[in-house]
Amino acid sequence: MHTTEQLQQILDKAIQNLRFPDQPKQLYDPITYIINLGGKRIRPLLVLMATELFGKDAHDSIHAAMAIEVFHNFTLVHDDIMDNAPLRRGKATVHEKWSTNTAILSGDVMMVEANKNLAMVNPIFLKDVLDTFNATAQGVCEGQQLDMEFEDRDDVSIEEYINMIRLKTAVLLGGALKLGAIIAGASEKDADLIYQFGVNIGIAFQLQDDILDVYADPEKFGKQVGGDIIANKKTFLLLKAFELADGETKESLDTWTSYKNFDIKEKVETVRSVYDILDIQNIAKESMNKYLNMALSVFAQINASEERKSNLLTLTNQLMAREY
Amino acid sequence: MHTTEQLQQILDKAIQNLRFPDQPKQLYDPITYIINLGGKRIRPLLVLMATELFGKDAHDSIHAAMAIEVFHNFTLVHDDIMDNAPLRRGKATVHEKWSTNTAILSGDVMMVEANKNLAMVNPIFLKDVLDTFNATAQGVCEGQQLDMEFEDRDDVSIEEYINMIRLKTAVLLGGALKLGAIIAGASEKDADLIYQFGVNIGIAFQLQDDILDVYADPEKFGKQVGGDIIANKKTFLLLKAFELADGETKESLDTWTSYKNFDIKEKVETVRSVYDILDIQNIAKESMNKYLNMALSVFAQINASEERKSNLLTLTNQLMAREY
Incomplete structure (x- = not known):
């Protein structure tokens, strides 16, 4: 069982290791941007903590944790368009820094990326995880x-x-x-x-x-x-x-x-x-x-x-x- | 093995049977609207035809076919915002009939609905299907x-x-x-x-x-x-x-x-x-x-x-x- 600090290190490393395609740059740059704006990473931390609560190792659910974090950031990008918000964590929102169209489409592809991470969980649990x-x-x-x-x-x-x-x-x-x-x-x-x-x-x-x-x-x-x-x-x-x-x-x-x-x-x-x-x-x-x-x-x-x-x-x- | 006409009937019935929650109405009404604008349903038909090509019954892949059709309609809703298109199949686009925010969010939830349909396929094939x-x-x-x-x-x-x-x-x-x-x-x-x-x-x-x-x-x-x-x-x-x-x-x-x-x-x-x-x-x-x-x-x-x-x-x- 890991300490909370260790779990946060596991998360930070996994987030740094998230890889998106290089091209089209304008589609993928906003994803890296919004994810690296930071935040407390509470949601993916909860995924890992729940796995360890029930006796398994946090690494077993790291892909699900990434899915949750990417999904959460996707909702921020689209919510910021809808709320007409100029700032997110003190920095320009995606639709302000790029454009509304970019924010819509980068958001969409983040949803796909979240699902790709989800598909990496142990197939035994896949159906329940998806539901x-x-x-x-x-x-x-x-x-x-x-x-x-x-x-x-x-x-x-x-x-x-x-x-x-x-x-x-x-x-x-x-x-x-x-x-x-x-x-x-x-x-x-x-x-x-x-x-x-x-x-x-x-x-x-x-x-x-x-x-x-x-x-x-x-x-x-x-x-x-x-x-x-x-x-x-x-x-x-x-x-x-x-x-x-x-x-x-x-x-x-x-x-x-x-x-x-x-x-x-x-x-x-x-x-x-x-x-x-x-x-x-x-x-x-x-x-x-x-x-x-x-x-x-x-x-x-x-x-x-x-x-x-x-x-x-x-x-x-x-x-x-x-x-x- | 079904005739193409029979496959189209299977599709039409499945599309009519797609059920979305009643509330919030403004979130789900656009989904029913865009899906019922029609179209040739070529993409879901291809799903069913490929299943029968390899010797199985079209009903085995009906959920995947629905996932593809709902996903396709999701892309139309978001593309129409980005392309600033007033009309789709001769009718008002979702962002014109409701609003851009509604079109963004209804599109997002369509992506979720597509994934829900996908999760209904035979678990044996689920991982490959998702990928x-x-x-x-x-x-x-x-x-x-x-x-x-x-x-x-x-x-x-x-x-x-x-x-x-x-x-x-x-x-x-x-x-x-x-x-x-x-x-x-x-x-x-x-x-x-x-x-x-x-x-x-x-x-x-x-x-x-x-x-x-x-x-x-x-x-x-x-x-x-x-x-x-x-x-x-x-x-x-x-x-x-x-x-x-x-x-x-x-x-x-x-x-x-x-x-x-x-x-x-x-x-x-x-x-x-x-x-x-x-x-x-x-x-x-x-x-x-x-x-x-x-x-x-x-x-x-x-x-x-x-x-x-x-x-x-x-x-x-x-x-x-x-x-x-």
Whole structure:
């Protein structure tokens, strides 16, 4: 069994060893570019950790881990086109650096590359691996679609929002873990449990993101605090606030979310003060903890030794320990 | 062994039975829309025919045939965005009818649906099927990339052009046939031969398209004769004409391909007259026949009875018998 640091080294090496054709250059250069922008490589790490949780060596699932990482980067490239995003990890997005057409087509070929990596897994597990991967990929597309539709709707419920982040973000964590479990020969029950663990962790993690965006310490937060408020992004916090607001708080939310021109600092402070009146931060934390606890309760049911479980538990704690 | 008509009925039924989730509607409606725009269903037909060529029943490869058809339609949706095409088979393209974002994301989920169909093939053949499909999909993306790059280049050689149409159009025909062969348990040698047959037929077919676009009988041709000339499309004919032209013919080509405003009829007639002087139609036909003959010569080497070969030969003859 490897330490987390060792697993990260195995991943880094495998990512460096990913090889794409030289030509056409304009098709393959963006793939190398986006993959080398970095990121925490959480998803492929989950694949490897799940394999070791069930007693096999991480190298057995390295191709599945690469498939998940390449697929994830493919979704970033296409999402960035759809969201009209200029920057990704502080660098130009693919459609900005090259063109929208290049970003569409390089994204498409990344999907093929992900599938090529997937086809390299042990043939005994291939059918199960494909079914899990395809269901996951389909969920991610559905989540992105819902996210886009929510932008034009003003009647999104908290339930719909949770379903959207489950699809857009969480199923990929669950799917990554399940792939690792399948390749380790885990029982169907354990593979499903680890999937549920990942999905619940994913939802908790996204809710934490929503909270941090409003309440993070600006000096420790990697991006602008209040970005979601500025953009009227329909996060858990804004949706819950609209659900609970009435009288003055409702008026304030309606006013500030309708302004086309506004002072950024004033908007963030005013909306945050409405959140405070309505106790939104605590309500969001309660919901986050509900999903975290569901994840941990499911994890406890998994048939594996405490020693083997320790890596994933530590990672979970680290992920959930970002500061407010 | 089924007749071609019976195979088409099997295909039509399978296409009608393709089921996609109901929600999100905006994600899945475009898939049903584009698939039901019709088309000749040549590619999935090739999958089924190859399976029967090697002695198995077409139903064995129906999922692979659906994967190929859904994948093909995915490429149409994304290509239409990149080519800024308003119409497909006389109807609005997906990005026109919905939006570019919808066309990107519905296309992505079609790729997943294609892979889901692929995962349904007999697990014994799954690894080989995936490898063939992924190599084919990658080739198609590379072909589209080259096609786009050629628009901005004025030094494209005939050799480069043939390579581009091989990737963009022909490998999908070869790949479809190879999938059908693999699923029938054909030998590796026969699977490779049928692939080569398909690729050469595909190139011949595209060259025939290039010729028909200039020389078809307007009353029998489904679209505007001369469309490629009007758009300065770098077809075999235009590239060969530039290669051979000098003096007056070179001047005429240079002039007419540089005009921003021109009389359509006059441009088509003038460029066609240059082609006639340079004997381009016959040169293109010679090249087309070279690939057709290579295809037939490869086909003759395949280890299958003449009776079983008859369906594919008849289809080939029908495809290549479009009128000039």
